[in-house]
Amino acid sequence: MLIKLFFSLIIIIFIFYVFLECDFDYLKHPNPFSIWIYIISLLLIIISSFLEEIFKNQLSKKKLKKFQSYEKKIKTINHGFDGILELDNKIPKWWQQLFSITIVISIIYFCSFFFTNFANPQFEYKRAYKNQLKKIKEFEKKQPQASIETVKFDKKFINDGKKLFNENCATCHNIDGGGNIGPNLTDDYWINHKEKTLIKNVFYIIWNGSKNNKVMRAFGASGEIKGNDIQKLSSYIYFINKNNNKPKNTKFPEGDKIILE
Ligand code: HEC
Structure with a gap:
């Protein structure tokens, strides 16, 4: 459940990053809208995970029996000529899910790369430049400037x-x-x-x-x-x-x- 939660959160943050804010800076200063979306999606994920857990418990007895019968008929691939025993097990589910996640992310990435400003170097440069200018202005405001009254040799x-x-x-x-x-x-x-x-x-x-x-x-x-x-x-x-x-x-x-x- 924790793993699922973790991955879901990563996907939500990723989608936000790509489509809404295009900037990791917002993680430091998120707007109220995105905070609410986070909280609501988090709650939904937690609720759905709990529901799943309850269903699983009901099914588990049936599953145990299934697994026991499955264990009996382990499949192997016959190499024949070299005598090596190779098990023909199914790929674990978490692995398959991970694989599907990578496909989903790649589609999101592909679309955002070609159809939005995401990862566009010129856009990123302009944004970074603007932020830099803003920071310099803020810094200068805080920095008291010398005047004819305060000037001294150093x-x-x-x-x-x-x-x-x-x-x-x-x-x-x-x-x-x-x-x-x-x-x-x-x-x-x-x-x-x-x-x-x-x-x-x-x-x-x-x-x-x-x-x-x-x-x-x-x-x-x-x-x-x-x-x-x-x-x-x-x-x-x-x-x-x-x-x-x-x-x-x-x-x-x-x-x-x-x-x-
Ligand atoms: C375009 C040419 C020019 C530039 C550039 C210039 N100055 Fe001058 N500066 C002069 C002239 C001409 C005078 C003489 C003014 C007068 O006759 O009152 C002068 C006078 C001065 C004086 C007073 C000298 C005196 O005897 O009263 C100081 C000090 C001075 N400049 C410093 C600077 C500093 C520091 C800079 C750079 C930030 C600078 N100047 C840039 C042309 C220039």
Whole structure:
């Protein structure tokens, strides 16, 4: 009975997976409709198994007699020439049932493969992509972003900051920060000095851009770069600015000489 229950449940879940939800994710967050279907089918299976058990008990005495007479006339296949004795027993019932289940599953699988989106790689890719985007959004919502009030220098941000700098800023400020279209970021001359500390000042400019020269755009305010990434960029610029190994070919100084801590 337990085996039957187990297989029936597997088939129900399989059918649900193929035709209704197409996603194993729903096992974690099932909707009320599928929970009710599970409960009702489970009850039906249990009731039918009990009924079967009762009928079986009534039949069992008759069956026992049958079996005893069956035992007497065991069939064998006559090999004759090699003398090997081979019994001609019937295949066990559970084996036959298992076989029929595989046929049923293969038909379901065949139909669902050719007529639904089941196991369609492009569909699966799109679904996985959507789920991934959703998860990223949720993660970002929970993740508090750094702001001009909370920004601080941290060594662990330098490597990530360097990557972000190479991707977003190196075209104008040069790969070593020595300046190109934009000013040298490794010297003590600043065109923009709105904040009292270096890290805050850099954060301020990346967030708001420059009022004098729109070429330096507002990466933070426009939503192009998030607060935490601006904190990493600011940490990297702080690092190359305070570092004693200055780049060799830098742009001429621009702005006022102020040493920001
Ligand atoms: C399209 C070119 C361009 C890009 C890309 C760019 N900048 Fe700038 N940046 C400039 C220019 C031009 C200025 C000078 C603005 C001014 O004159 O006020 C500037 C100024 C700055 C300043 C202030 C320097 C000072 O002396 O006041 C900082 C800090 C800075 N940029 C950081 C960055 C960072 C970090 C990035 C990448 C996220 C970046 N910039 C991307 C062109 C660019």
